Amino acid sequence: MAKIEILIPAMGEGITEATITQFLKKEGDLVEEEESIIEIATDKVDSEIPAPQSGKIAKFLFAEGDVAQVGDVIAIIVPDGDELGDEELVSSEPAKVEEEIVFELPKEKATVETEAKLASKTENGSFISPLVRKIAQEENVSLQELNQIEGSGENKRITKKDILQFIESKRSQAVVSEPIVAPLRSAPAPAPFSHQSYNGENVEIIEMDRMRKLIAQYMVQSKQISPHVTSFIDVDVTGLVKWRNKIKNEFLQKEGQKLTFTPIFVEAVTKALKDYPMVNVSVDGDKIIRKKFINIGMATALPSGNLIVPVIKSADEKNLVGITKQVNDLADRARVNKLQPDEIQGSTFTITNLGAFGSTTGTPIINQPEVAILAVGAIKKKPAVIETPQGDTIGIRNIMVLSLSYDHRVVDGALGGMFLKRVAEYLENFDMNRNI
Template identity: 55%
Template structure:
């Protein structure tokens, strides 16, 4: 019998683990090569995992909601089998005869995530909580006592995500006070008390954060706790850039078959500035500074759901304007259609966020960890400005824009941050109006 191991695939640079969302096939099911058999998720994107060969699934080693390391075997496929193996019932009988052990990765993930979530087996479930259930419970302030009383509909009475969501939806507010557990009592409490949330039945409603919004929230809080943020601002005159783009965009699309937006021009200016100030293109690893050779520019992009994702323009310094426009358009379209691949959203070394798209004058962006800086680009507005010409000072209508750079003050001081920001501004202001398309 030829057994083929299905391993958790690599999901992109810097990603070491993924969460199993859902198995589309069960033990005993026949699969075809390249047929999707499960869905997985990282902190960046959801993906489908195809079967490496045709055959019958003989073993599933990791269940839904488990956090699994990249490269770990998650299932076994019998490539020689022509018919389904004995029913799942017989498999469950074997399982009952031998005590089930929790995979080491699950134990590590659970202990890392749960903190004080220590459960004893109860009459309603077996005491095991997936990382996803724990995360939702923490966000909704569901206590251990509440979790123990939730009737789980999963295997062996385990609590599923849907069980917890249903419980939260039906629970009454404000919540009755509960006795503090011994484990919680041993933790010193902050003297600050969170302000109470007013909730009126029939008027207010509760909307659960989806998985991506939860991860975004955790990432933002982590960044603010990790990096001392400083934000610098400059105002730039982008009249030449705007006029050139407005005149060239039709010819550019006819020649190259690509739309010409402002984003590739911004990416180009950032890449040139990073080449002059490479210490802005770094990450912090404890007491060490990792200086990245590649210039990979992430571009914060809104998804149809309203969430945010950061696809990456890799090696931006090695592309001309056409190459940047093609790359940017592809990433933006893929983001809108939820079709981004794992390797298109990981490994950025610097991020830009075009807050002007939403009409914002400027912004104070939060650093996209593990980077040390992020640039926000405000709305381009026409207004009268005093300019110096050969005839002296004159008032003219100019296209103006604010740039704001948030940087990690642990490794980026005011001189470096300000100089880099000024260089980006100079690149945009000095745009060549005679540039060829």
């Protein structure tokens, strides 16, 4: 009998597994070809798996919250009207779902209990999904502690929510019982911050979604890794604004694309990185890795309020038309959650557009493992001094502020300042007679 197996697809270098976050259909539902049926998430991006052909969903082989490996069969589709026997469904299930999974915690944290093998079920019969096992490993939760958790899922399944609540309770107890030790130099020890004075009547407790948790984690890590320094420069983009206003309708008719300022910023940054390649680097211990390719990350706000950074690969090999098409495509698909994992990794430098929200400037946080990030502020009309052969005069100009945050371990003020000035020069000296 014909059946179609739905697999976890390959999602880019270094990505070997994904968490099943949501089933968009139910078993028995009819689906059309290319209709999304399962939502998955990696540590990089959320994405959806579509049906390869029309049919009926016969069975899901994993549960929401489970972690599946690339290549695993996660669902089966059959033609409408067909049915699969139990033996056909069982034979398609990945063997590893039932087999025992063993892992060890780092020796410096390990105890006799945490070195014990963690099976797929606790002693009291609660099922432990791969995701829960992973969280237990990362948070040093022992097998004995897992046995204490009463699973709230189907068939006593321990859910992600169950183990996170257990970990939070464990931490709270540790804070209460931990003695406060005075630090050196007799400085007063800070008391643990407590939210106990808040109650349900005057606050709203909002659980961070998965992406917001990742963003929070990455931002904290970046500040801990890189000593941030930020430089600023005013840029007169009057000529650039006039050129874009003149050409945008023609560009739309000819290329079928809206011409925003973002592709022009990407082009200017790419040229400046060629001039100052030591900004296009990353740090590995005491080694500097200089990239001979230029991939520009483009910070993009999502409707959810979160942020994602799709990447324009090989930006130095594209002209302005090619950059524009990729910028628009990536931005459009980012907003509807259609990016692939390999489209948000591999950047060597990132641009974030604060001006899109009216901000004049800001101090962006570096997107690791890069060593610099450029923020572009809003373009505003301002009075400015204009130098002419007849002398200085005052005029109304389109001015924007560029701010460059850079890793002071490898980018000194001189290099950061010269790079920032070069980006400004490419924008200020834009060729107003340029044709597309």
